[in-house]
Amino acid sequence: MTSTLNDQLVKYKSILHNLDADELDMLIQHTKILAFNKGDVFIQQGSQHDELYIIIEGTVTVSAKILGHGIAKIETLGPGNFLNEVSFIMKAPSATSIVAGESLQCITITRAYFDFLDIYSPITKYKIIATLSKQICCRIRDIHTKLVKVIASLDMTTRSFVVEVIKSLNKPTMLTFEDVHESSNELKQSTLFKDFTDKEIELIMKSSEVISAKKNCLLIQENEIDRTCYIVLRGAVQSSIIQDSKVAKLSVIGPMILFCSISIIDHAALSTINFTTCENSILLKLTPEFLEQLRTTNTELWHKFYQLIGKSIISLERSMDKLDIRLNIETYNR
Amino acid sequence: MCRILSYLGKPIIVEELLYKPDNSFIKQSYHPQYMSHLLNLAGFGMVAWDGVSNNPTLPYLYKTPQLPFYDENLRNLTKKIMPKCILAHLRGVEYSNKQIVSMQNVHPFVFDNTNIALAHNGALYEFEKMKYDLLEYIKPSYIKEIKGSTDSEWIYAVFMSQLSSPAGQISAEEIAKAIIETLKIFHRVRKKHNIIVNSPVNLFITNGEFIAATRFVFDFGWFPKHSISPHASYHTLWYTYGDSYGYYDNEYKMKSSTEKSSIIISSEPLTQDTTTWMSVPEYTLIIASLKENDIIITSQDINI
Numbered sequence: 001m002t003s004t005l006n007d008q009l010v011k012y013k014s015i016l017h018n019l020d021a022d023e024l025d026m027l028i029q030h031t032k033i034l035a036f037n038k039g040d041v042f043i044q045q046g047s048q049h050d051e052l053y054i055i056i057e058g059t060v061t062v063s064a065k066i067l068g069h070g071i072a073k074i075e076t077l078g079p080g081n082f083l084n085e086v087s088f089i090m091k092a093p094s095a096t097s098i099v100a101g102e103s104l105q106c107i108t109i110t111r112a113y114f115d116f117l118d119i120y121s122p123i124t125k126y127k128i129i130a131t132l133s134k135q136i137c138c139r140i141r142d143i144h145t146k147l148v149k150v151i152a153s154l155d156m157t158t159r160s161f162v163v164e165v166i167k168s169l170n171k172p173t174m175l176t177f178e179d180v181h182e183s184s185n186e187l188k189q190s191t192l193f194k195d196f197t198d199k200e201i202e203l204i205m206k207s208s209e210v211i212s213a214k215k216n217c218l219l220i221q222e223n224e225i226d227r228t229c230y231i232v233l234r235g236a237v238q239s240s241i242i243q244d245s246k247v248a249k250l251s252v253i254g255p256m257i258l259f260c261s262i263s264i265i266d267h268a269a270l271s272t273i274n275f276t277t278c279e280n281s282i283l284l285k286l287t288p289e290f291l292e293q294l295r296t297t298n299t300e301l302w303h304k305f306y307q308l309i310g311k312s313i314i315s316l317e318r319s320m321d322k323l324d325i326r327l328n329i330e331t332y333n334r
Numbered sequence: 335m336c337r338i339l340s341y342l343g344k345p346i347i348v349e350e351l352l353y354k355p356d357n358s359f360i361k362q363s364y365h366p367q368y369m370s371h372l373l374n375l376a377g378f379g380m381v382a383w384d385g386v387s388n389n390p391t392l393p394y395l396y397k398t399p400q401l402p403f404y405d406e407n408l409r410n411l412t413k414k415i416m417p418k419c420i421l422a423h424l425r426g427v428e429y430s431n432k433q434i435v436s437m438q439n440v441h442p443f444v445f446d447n448t449n450i451a452l453a454h455n456g457a458l459y460e461f462e463k464m465k466y467d468l469l470e471y472i473k474p475s476y477i478k479e480i481k482g483s484t485d486s487e488w489i490y491a492v493f494m495s496q497l498s499s500p501a502g503q504i505s506a507e508e509i510a511k512a513i514i515e516t517l518k519i520f521h522r523v524r525k526k527h528n529i530i531v532n533s534p535v536n537l538f539i540t541n542g543e544f545i546a547a548t549r550f551v552f553d554f555g556w557f558p559k560h561s562i563s564p565h566a567s568y569h570t571l572w573y574t575y576g577d578s579y580g581y582y583d584n585e586y587k588m589k590s591s592t593e594k595s596s597i598i599i600s601s602e603p604l605t606q607d608t609t610t611w612m613s614v615p616e617y618t619l620i621i622a623s624l625k626e627n628d629i630i631i632t633s634q635d636i637n638i
Contacts, residue, residue, distance in 0.1 A: 046609040065609050068575060070590045093608065157634075182559065235555040238617070249635055252568060252616040255555045278617065279554055280530075325612065329575075330620070331632040 008033065011056045012107065015080050016131055023124045030116075032108050036100035043084050043098035048091070050111040053083035058104035064096045068329050076101070082132050088114075089314050095321065118195070126303040129310045130265075136313050137262040137269060143320045144241065144272040147327070151243040156333045158245040163216065172213040172283075180210055180282055183233035183255075187284070190256040192231070192308065200301050207293075209285040213277045220261050220275040227267070227288035229260040229309065235281025239273050239319065248327065251319040252278060258308045264291070265313060273316060335372050335569075336441075336455040336601070337362040337424040338538045340545045342622055343596025343629060344578045348382065348412035348420060351579065355586035355604040360402050363424045368570050368602040374426035376433065377440035378402035381451045382417035383542030392449050393419075393542060397440040418624075419542040423453040438482035442538075443490040445479045448500045450541045452493060454486035455569055455601055456534030456551070458520070459558065460527065461485040467523045468492055489537065492516050506621045506632060509539065509546045513619060514636065517550065521638045524552060531558050534569040536601070544623040547571060547599045549614045550636050571614040573599040573622075575629055594629040597622045 011033070012024050019027065033056065036042055043049055045064055055078060062074045074096060077083070083106065087094040109128070117125035177184055184205060187193065193201050210233075213219065220226045222242060230237070232255050239250040239259070250273065253259045261271035294302045326332060339359045341351060352359045357367055363374045377400070381393035394415070402408055402424070423441035427433040441453040458464065468488055469477065473495040480487050494500055496512035517535065524533075533552040538545065549571040557566060575597040576588030587610050588596065598604065599622065603611040614620050620633045 046607040065590075067610055067612050068590075068592065068594065232555065247635070249615055249617070252554070254568060255557075279556070281555065322613070322615075326615075326633070329612075329631065331630070333634050334632070 015054055015056060015107070016128065018127045018131060019124065023121065023127065026121060027124065030113050031110075033105055034108050036104040036106070038100055038102050038104070040100040040104075041097055042100060043087075043094050043096070045095065045097040046093050048087060048093050049084050050088070052085060052088045052109040052114065053106040054109075055079050055081050055083065056105050056107055059101035060104060061099045061101060062096050063099065066325055082135055085132055085136070086314055086318055089311060090318070095318070122300065122303040126306055129307060133265045133310045133313050136317050137266045140262055140272055140313070140317050140320060141269070143317070143324060147241055147248065147320065147324060148243045150324075150327050151241065151246050151248050154246070154327070154332075154334065156246040156248070159242070159247055164245070166216050168218075170214055170217040172211040172217055172219070175210040175212050175282065177205065177210060180233055183282060187231070187233060187256060192256050192258060195304055195307075196301075200304070203298075203301065204286070204305075205284070207286070207290045209287070211283050211285050213281050213283060215277055215280050217277045217281075218274060219277065219283075220271055220273070222272060222274045223270050225263045225267075225269070226261050226271050227264045227291065229258060229264065229286040229291060230275070231258045231284040231286070232256065233282045233284060235277060235279040237275050237281065237283075238278035239275050239316065241272070241323070242274055246333070248323055248332070250323055251315070257312075259312050260309060262313060262316075264309055335369065335374075335426040335457065337366055337374050337426070338453045338455050338536070339420070339422045339598065339600040339604075340538050340540060340547065341420040341579070341596070341598050342540070342545050342624055343418065345385070345416040345418050346420075346579060346596070348380075348415055348417065349409070350586075351420065351598070351604065352412050352422065353409065354581070356606050357602065357604050359422055359424070359600070359604065362602065363402055366602065367606070372426050372428070374424035375401060376425035376427045376435045377437070378405070378408070378422070378424055379440040379442055379453070380420060380422040381442050381444060381540075382415060383419040384415060384417040391542065393444065393451060395444060397437055399435050399437050399440055419540060419545070421451050421453055421538055421540050421545070434483050436482065439484045439487075441486055443487050445476060445490070445494060448494065450494065450497075450500055450504075450539065452486070452490040453538045454484075454489055455536040455538075458485040458489075458535070458552075459531040459533045460529050461488075463527045463529065464520070464523045467526060468519070471495060471519045489516065489520070489535070492519055493537075493539065504541065504544075506544060506546075506623050506630075509544065510619060510621060510634065513537065513539070513546060513548060514638075517548075517636065517638050521552065530556050532556055532566060536569045536571055538599070544621060545597070545599055546619065546621045547614070548619050548636065549616055550618075551616070554616070568616050570602055571599070571620075572601070572603050572608070572611045573597060573614060573620065573631075574603070574611045575622075575631070576610070594631065595627060597629045597631070
């Protein structure tokens with residue numbers, strides 16, 4: 001191995017600790033380390049970029065044009081941080097601009113290579129997403145801490161005692177797949193499972209519970225460890241942050257969308273978000289036991305499934321960022 | 335299905351909103367970005383309040399069931415008028431010979447002796463079943479004003495009936511209360527007829543001094559059996575605010591300012607670049623009111 005390759009290997013290994021030597025070797029062959037000049041705006045807010053970056057040296061400044069606030073500096077990030085991850089995974093325009101600091105070097109993963117990993121090395125892709133997801137969980141916890149403080153300081157309306165009682169009494173009931181025949185067929189054909197084989201979808205469905213939950217049924221509670229995954233079949237679920245009985249809504253999760261708390265990524269982490277049905281709903285419930293079994297006995301399927309989890313966590317981060325802006329510009333629920 | 339644009343603030347040449355940006359309102363009739371499976375070809379309507387016009391509290395009203403992008407009169411008009419408040423609507427209906435495309439069905443609706451206008455984006459599933467149960471919630475003077483066949487005009491009549499003095503000054507609180515009461519009435523009537531199918535009700539209401547808009551769906555996530563509904567996804571609602579809207583720094587946008595002098599609330603952003611636009615969350619009522627040249631934005635959750 002040449003000294004340059006050796007240097008590269010050390011740099012990659014320092015960021016992606018969970019990749020083995022062969023996986024790192026392959027990554028080095030198919031990705032590039034790009035160096036940027038100080039002041040280069042290599043991610044422009046509002047445009048879509050098909051590259052995922054990981055900082056290995058130097059720093060970047062993240063900024064954004066925020067409605068009513070002009071251009072605001074959001075944070076400075078250093079080695080180990082992923083960049084452009086929301087835009088890359090969600091295939092959406094970037095919500096921020098990124099400016100290179102002194103002697104910036106980044107590993108650059110192209111979409112073509114990321115897609116290629118699905119076929120040639122799903123485990124490498126899984127490990128990259130796992131590292132990224134853990135980082136996003138940390139960011140979610142940070143934004144949550146900030147939002148909770150803001151909500152506590154605002155004179156927002158509080159949830160009534162009656163609603164609290166209804167929510168505590170409202171429990172889901174079990175259904176069978178025969179009861180929801182049409183929804184199950186839709187699930188098989190949905191884009192959610194587009195990368196799954198029929199056999200894999202059958203296995204997931206066979207191992208899941210179908211539940212019916214009336215409106216205002218709390219499915220995942222803030223400040224608890226809950227590693228359950230849900231897929232909405234009918235109806236909708238609202239994610240929210242509650243502080244001192246003041247509710248700040250995040251987003252609505254409709255049919256054929258998966259959601260879960262950050263506990264599923266970081267096993268010791270408490271859920272930061274409440275997930276409550278906002279319509280009468282039918283859901284597929286994937287228990288922590290089943291997911292653990294999948295992880296240990298059917299790694300191929302687990303790697304695919306983990307991509308859905310990663311996407312849902314990124315969506316959560318995006319909706320929390322949006323709430324952060326709204327709380328600053330609107331007189332919300334006051 | 336249907337696109338709506340509303341504006342409140344500094345007087346603006348209407349052409350800047352309707353024709354100039356890269357996702358201009360008129361372009362949304364034949365090339366909507368956020369609901370591309372159905373075009374909005376069943377009519378265009380606009381109400382506009384101009385502070386220097388004759389009787390400025392009443393709006394100017396322009397409606398046509400024709401395709402707006404072929405309308406030369408509209409284009410010429412928009413180059414000249416500079417209102418402080420606009421509510422424009424593009425009607426989109428299913429491609430079916432059962433649909434009635436006529437002037438009477440073009441939004442916004444404004445009854446006689448009032449200056450409150452309403453435009454609706456969405457459709458109430460099985461509205462025909464509900465219609466006559468709504469009569470008890472509509473003041474008799476408004477019943478005879480219903481001229482078209484849309485569910486939207488009935489929503490307008492129910493809403494107007496919830497206001498104590500529709501011609502006078504109305505506070506944001508009263509508007510919010512009337513909107514929520516209107517939605518509750520429809521919820522009750524739907525329940526009576528056991529209607530449990532996704533029905534979006536994105537309403538835009540204005541009197542030239544405020545804009546109220548809802549992003550709301552009854553029974554979201556419940557679809558008719560064996561059919562794909564054009565209303566399956568949650569209808570979008572966006573806003574942007576700032577000093578004034580126009581061509582600044584080589585792009586159409588709101589000129590950035592700490593003052594909120596102008597606001598646009600619309601079904602979709604007027605530009606491909608959505609950087610300075612904010613998406614309104616689902617189940618939300620947003621109200622923008624003009625107070626001494628400053629726009630106050632309030633929002634609240636809709637819990638029916």
